Amino acid sequence: MPATSLADWLRSASDDELAALLQARRDLATPPPSDSTVLATRAGTAGSTARALEALDTFTLTVLETLLVADADTEAVPVDRIEALLGTDPRPALERLRTRAVAWGADDALRVVPVTREILGPFPAGLGTSVPSLAEVDLDGLGEDERALLTALAAGPPIGRSRDAAVETTLDAAETPVQRLLARGLLLRRDGGTVELPRELGLALRGGRVAPESAWREPELPVAGHEPSTVDRAAAGEAAEFLRQLESLLTLWSEQPPPVLKAGGLGVRELRKAAKELEVDDVRACLLAELAAGAGLVADSQTTTPEWVPTTLTDSWLASEPAQRWILLAQAWLDLPRLPGLAGRRDARDKPMAPLSEDLKRPLAPAGRRRVLAALAELPPGAGVRGVDDLVAVLAWRAPRRGGRLRDEAVRWTLAEAAALGVTALGALTTASRALLGDDRTTALSSMAGAMPEPIEHVLVQADLTVVAPGPLTPELAAAIKTVADIESAGHATVYRITEATVRRALDAGRTADELHELFRTHSATPVPQSLSYLIDDVARRHGRLRGGAAASFLRCDDEVLLAEVLGNPVAAEYELRKIAPTVLVSPVPLAEVLDGLRAAGFTPAAEGPDGRVLDLRPAGRRVPARPKAVRRVLAEPPPATPEQLAHVIAHLRAGDRAASRRRGTEVRLPGGGGGSDTAATMALLARASREQREVWIGFVDAHGIASQRIVTPAHVGGGILRSTEDEHYPLHRITSAALVED
Template sequence: MPATSLAEWLRSASDDELAALLQTRRDLATPPPSDSTVLATRAGTAGSTARALEDLDTFTLAVLDALLVANADTEPVPATKIAELVGAAPGKALDRLRGRAVAWGDDDAVRVVPVVREIVGPFPAGLGASVPELAGADLSELGEDEHAVLSALAAGPPIGRSKDALTQVPLDEAKTPVQRLLARGLLLRRDADTVELPREIALILRDGHSSSPAARHEPELPTNPHQQSTVDEAAAGEAAEFLRQMESLLTQWSGQPPPVLKAGGLGVRELRKLAKELEVDDTHATLLAELAVGAGLVADSGNTTPEWVPTTLTDTWLASAPAQRWLTLAQAWLDLPRLPGLAGQRDAKDKAMAPLSDDLRRPLAPINRRRVLEALAELPAGSGVKSVDELVAVLAWRAPRRGGRLRDETVRWTMAEASTLGVIALGALTRAAGALLADDRQGALSAMVDALPSPIDHVLVQADLTVVAPGPLEPELAAEIKAVADVESAGHATVYRITEQTVRRALDAGKTADELHELFRARSATPVPQSLTYLIDDVARRHGRLRGGAAASFLRCDDEVLLAEVLGNPVAQEYQLRKIAPTVLVSPVPLAEVLDGLRAAGFAPAAEGPDGRVLDLRPNGRRIPARTRNVRRALPEPQGASAEQIAQVIAHLRAGDRASSRRRGTEVRLPGGGGGSDTAATMALLARASRERREVWIGFVDSHGTASQRIVTPAHVGGGMLLSTEDERYPLHRITSAALVED
């Protein structure tokens, strides 16, 4: 007999079918449903059903629309009727709908859960109200203007606004196309300025089909074939440039951290300053900033005047090999729960959304990002899409209800960001990105090492005091060149400029003139120009004649004998006092500590301020560190239940179904959790069932507070526990009622 309800259909499903349903619709299993009736009720709720429709493709949704057009939410509909409406066999689509419990029943009597009509809206498939008498209407006598009106409404939605609907006039008095169509009954008047196209007329104009032919098949995705090595090398070039820009950002923000906006995020002025320094646009600069924070290289300092400051991870990142640096950023981008592309757009209050602010937070962004890359991973190795818009169309067909209003823009942003980061090139996925998608970090690292050009160990010094690096330099050489020269232009070949200021900077860092001469003599593949030798010697000759040092405190005294006495005392060595003038001593120790030590040694010093007045340095109270602000972290995406957990839920469900379907004898209830004679009666009933190996129907409340029913065969009753023959344990205080199952 065919199932008459969704609950009955679910009850007759196999364990494998139920397991597939619960894996697809995870919300149905939490908490475990007590029986199939509860499961069917959950499956028919609006929120759960809407989530179940998110991943369905256009054709499956077209079949669902056809089911609603055929009123399958109120009565069973044969699959042949659906095939006529969609113009193709709906077999696999129907199976997908049944697998998600959106539709149920055999092919000769398919039904859908009633809530689907509420979710889809009042016009499934873009069709209006049904007027059966218009079926097969002759439209051949209509004029071109009337056909144009009908065709526009037939494409959906079937509602149109027109002032001609204000009054309905006879056909011989009608002057406009809308008036003539209303007079012929081919349009319905809904109110004073709204008309509706009847369903039957739209189906005539659509050749009898509820959906367009384009909905039946996934659009083709034209591709360009490339060698995988070509794709990897092109992407590696972009990746190397992105790494250089990230390094520049970290260097810039190390010296001048930008402030955090009061509302959170990075200000427009700071963003444009960053973009100007790096010679990129605002979108590119936003991506760099977002990934710097996303990878943990930069963070909000969280003090009273918060700034975006590089973290200690920056030093580790900078010391890593280029492939490892790329892997860190690529993984951070893949898992970033934010949409950098939203920066600069307006929110609901017409306020611009700032980079690094909470406005850009989108928890589903990683899923949508992977979806785009996985579509590229399906293509043959090295094949790249010809057009991003064509990829947008394919992904829109695969899941038109997913992604909301930003669905198509998210695909475009993902492709642009992936290209900038070196995840894709020439519209194709790299080997490194493919490995990263498969969670093979070592494989991704190895692929990027192979793709990146090998570091070189030499530079080309020019007569105009420029240094050309014809490729990525070895880390040690790159650091030495950056210490003595500034980047003038970056790219696959980086040009550095040596000036008097850069040479002085290297000398300030502790380099000597001989070391600089040796650097260029050993590392330059071209002869070192004489002008560079003269520049280094000239700057070195004038460097360091005026010297400065650091001191935390000083002592001054007009009596040189007293200062000599202080220097001769052990306290001078303890506090590292040294003479820099006949009447001045300095120390790296704070003044308060020095004065306390001198007083303990028998001297009577006093503290003075910048104006020469005596200061009181006694401590004035206890201090506590400033509290840092809490950082919001992205929550991990929930994972599907394991096979064991699903099996337990199904066992729970089957037990509830058995309990609801079996007859029971006189029931013993335990009001308020049991007690008194009711408890004694229950214990006696369970003990009797244990002796006679009789099945018992029990009402049970689990640890989540969920009430359910069970059919068990008691094996032992005692110690506050009921042990069944299936080794299941039921605390007696959670049993609310019990009855013997009648034969």
């Protein structure tokens, strides 16, 4: 069989074949190789080959391992031998390997790049060292324990640890299965504690096949069909709940920003506090925090005591329509270069990895996320996977070497996060998510807006002073209800609770009793219970009788007895209250603190503005400036090279091959490229070649400092430029040598 090197095989390849190679292995074209020898050298490096293997499926890798079992890295082997070892036709997989220049040669002389053995390990397909003398050995006389040991090693890897390997004995004196197998020569002794099963025995115990039939074809992916509208509605419900939870997190951190850990990130105590407040588990709380930061809604305050504080983008996000808020979060999740699922796991130093810390950063996370969603996008609209593990198995078969040790876990995390965010539902991709994956934000926005339930403008007020919102409320009504009631339970139907404290809070915010009565009268679909009306009137009657202003602060009241009661209370001494008039007290303490103290003591004061109206002194929540950051999208696959780019690289390659294969005459060298005493000789040589229309071999250094060789026919030499008959231009100062091509 002819021995052809990889460089020779590449040199004989067509332009289409070279284009396919450069498209499949983008790293080979940067910078453009000067000739086929350079291209072959690059294709045979460990780093480049390992990247090429990441895109191969299980069957193709099995064929590659079979080639290594047949020692195709050291000698040419025929395809018939590979087919016999494999038990099926390897040609489709061989074409994929040839396209990537991992294997090359005709069917009667197949070879693989030697570095593949280093990448795939010393035992390809889990088979050991070859011992040809064992090819026809008879295993029928072995005992059950000996056969069981060999069968276990035959499954791979072929290495076993045993103290019996240190004992050298005869077959008659052997006491254990390992000793008897070593004495028969059916195991190889690697050292005093390790034995190895020879390749021939491993193949025999596998029935003569390198791999089982399960490696030949992709596993089935069971799916369940749903109406796309059903999937969209279910996802919209999850999305609405996620938006509500994130809004609650932003409100919580506006009032009580958690500190940033010294090493960066969010502490376990703060995470659990947020989870308790939001009534979610730690995993959901971590995802909410990561997405809030990833979307730019939360940032490190970067002060002397840094805290995680909502940014100025929060207010515009909260004021947006639900579908617009979802689009921002879904896009941020797709492009998030982090793995929230790692939170809580321990790093190499056995320390737990904190949310929002650098430990969770994984630049290739967006590519892995899109790969999982792309697999779902291959299914018909509305079709969803029945089980997570089914999709994990399919993706593992498609690219077993991609994703590292977290390959399967990352798929599970992606599916769980997608379901929580409303990107998927019932195991299927939504219409909006399909559009978002295709960068069609307009369609995604309209699809999600259409799937979300229409906001309603009514509530159900119950006799037990609960208010039920049977769906999402309009932003105005939701804000009004939150002012006068606390959320008791959230979900698709939110239940609020009205108490004396919540009514007082609404009055503190500037609402009047008449406005509260009007709110429930106009927006309650049920009759307003008399108990609610009584509660509002009772609180309003007592509210604001005691009024305060800034002196730093003052208190005034027409009821002198009430002022006397305040002065007699310990709170007067705590806040240094003193009477300056029969109906006025003043304090050097800020008004908000005085009012909080009085309320804690059982009084019901109200803040008063310069015009006598009630003021809302509740803090609006902290904000820090939003820091714009460039979003670097990492795609599952880099963008393909254009035909023009490929043509340029191939032309460069072919020119180098022609230059290397042609004989050249006496060479004129220009040290450093151009200039010096050789310039005249070079000009004379080029001028002669132009007159006689002869080919010239030139050494050339491009603008990137890359040296190459060219065969050109000069059309014109002048103005410091050599112009070829192909209308290519070469600055003379970049030409390092020149010679006429010999016939």
